[in-house]
Amino acid sequence: MRKNIVAGNWKMNKNLQEGIALAKELNEVLTADKPNCDVIICTPFIHLASVTPIVDKNIIGVGAENCADKVSGAYTGEVSAEMVASTGAQYVILGHSERRAYYHETVEILEEKVKLALANNLKPIFCIGEVLEEREANKQNEVVEAQLASVFSLSAEDFGKVILAYEPVWAIGTGKTATPEQAQEIHAHIRSLVAAKYGQEVAENTSILYGGSCKPSNAKELFANPDVDGGLIGGAALKAADFKGIIDAF
Numbered sequence: 325m326r327k328n329i330v331a332g333n334w335k336m337n338k339n340l341q342e343g344i345a346l347a348k349e350l351n352e353v354l355t356a357d358k359p360n361c362d363v364i365i366c367t368p369f370i371h372l373a374s375v376t377p378i379v380d381k382n383i384i385g386v387g388a389e390n391c392a393d394k395v396s397g398a399y400t401g402e403v404s405a406e407m408v409a410s411t412g413a414q415y416v417i418l419g420h421s422e423r424r425a426y427y428h429e430t431v432e433i434l435e436e437k438v439k440l441a442l443a444n445n446l447k448p449i450f451c452i453g454e455v456l457e458e459r460e461a462n463k464q465n466e467v468v469e470a471q472l473a474s475v476f477s478l479s480a481e482d483f484g485k486v487i488l489a490y491e492p493v494w495a496i497g498t499g500k501t502a503t504p505e506q507a508q509e510i511h512a513h514i515r516s517l518v519a520a521k522y523g524q525e526v527a528e529n530t531s532i533l534y535g536g537s538c539k540p541s542n543a544k545e546l547f548a549n550p551d552v553d554g555g556l557i558g559g560a561a562l563k564a565a566d567f568k569g570i571i572d573a574f
């Protein structure tokens with residue numbers, strides 16, 4: 325059966341010392357009071373090698389927020405999936421709307437990144453979601469379907485390693501959250517697309533996280549939906565107490 329997961333996306337926040345302090349605090353809090361779901365923290369690249377050895381792997385998984393679409397070589401400033409994996413990280417966020425919008429990541433580029441992540445034993449947390457104009461034009465279903473093309477070229481076995489995250493772009497950093505009904509409706513649609521592609525069993529085993537202004541005060545009602553299997557958390561992942569408050573929604 326699929327896993328419930330709460331994953332933090334630190335984005336471009338916290339210097340190295342602050343990141344280490346947050347990881348230590350989370351590790352202490354979650355070791356003392358074990359979570360009822362899988363917990364992952366996705367940190368800036370520079371934190372990975374320092375954070376992976378200080379968290380208990382059985383309680384907190386660690387991931388990057390991106391990786392390169394190339395294997396290695398003359399790509400100044402890029403960080404490969406192999407480099408991420410060599411830090412001990414097990415996950416990588418791919419396709420976040422900020423990467424799609426600000427760094428022009430296309431379906432094709434993301435398909436390469438997903439393949440390289442999997443080839444290096446990193447589990448992709450693959451993000452999809454529509455912008456406000458698309459929601460207002462009731463195009464959200466077709467938008468997420470088009471975005472899923474980056475992972476729908478995978479074999480069923482490889483797709484089984486992917487975690488999906490639905491993040492409506494209009495709810496990211498805006499304080500607006502999808503209502504539990506809106507979240508359930510589109511999560512169920514995403515699961516039906518997975519079922520149509522890979523069959524019902526794979527669909528039932530796929531974790532689909534909700535992201536976009538998820539916080540301790542709304543996590544419980546979002547996670548209560550049958551097709552919402554946890555959250556990808558932005559701002560509220562930057563304080564141990566808030567992140568723990570969301571984890572405790574399970």
Ligand code: 3PY
Nearest residue numbers: 333536537556557558
């Ligand atoms: C947010 O909630 O702000 C996110 O973008 C999580 O990835």
